[in-house]
Amino acid sequence: MGVTVVMERANVNTLGEAVKKETVYRAHQLNVWYGEHHALKNINLSFYENEITAIIGPSGCGKSTYIKTLNRMIELSPNVRITGEVTYRGRNIFDRSYHVEQLRTNVGMVFQKPNPFPKSIYDNVAYGPRIHGIRNKSVLDEIVEKSLRAAALWDEVKDRLHEHAHALSGGQQQRLCIARCLAVEPDVILMDEPTSALDPISTAKIEELMQQLKEQYSIIIVTHNMQQAARISDKTAFFLNGEVIEYGDTQQLFSNPRDQRTEDYISGRFG
């Protein structure tokens, strides 16, 4: 039985001053079962504003289950049972009175495989705002441009906005999915291995983009790539067999892990 170690250090700005960051998400004694399978065990973990948090761990350790819990996509899986609490901005997302639509507006998600809708580039980005009732063409044009610029795709697509999204490269499609997510002005972006299907150049672009996006958004990324976690994240959580083994500042976790199992994993001894 593993021990859940939750270490939280003060956030420090570039001048070395401690700064208080707002807690965006807090999981408290969270357990998830798929039928009889206990996939997440007593998770206690917080995520903070304007940070990138990486979730790492070997295949099957519960990373995807965890981020799917954060936007309640987990409820789409059959025979799921959840106990404990997840608060988003202070409210328990499993409260009966909590509207899942509101949560999904605030919390965007980018998946492993780019999944643009079978529509034009423009219509992909305008989709969410239209669902929210925005019909005015010039307002939509503005949102589309702003979102594509924020996703570092505008220059590449501004002359072909009405082409089919599937005509874009994989890396461009993934940035389009990020633009689609930004168009509804989320607060948090969940990313489930967003670069694992991409080449190194597209991966570098997405990583650079994430550094810009964290100025405005809180990002939680699941990644198998430990170099990527070390390069881009502020905090890292290491999951193993459904438990959080270690959580802390990325630099500290990679250079001086507290738990032997973290050390074994990051040094490639298993997983």
Ligand SMILES: Nc1ncnc2c1ncn2[C@@H]1O[C@H](COP(=O)(O)OP(=O)(O)OP(=O)(O)O)[C@@H](O)[C@H]1O
């Ligand atoms: N819908 C489901 N029904 C039953 N078991 C599931 C379901 N989804 C996941 N599991 C099981 O729960 C455990 C955690 O799965 P999860 O997908 O969260 O792991 P992961 O760490 O994201 O893995 P990977 O890195 O391979 O994507 C695994 O043992 C998996 O087989």
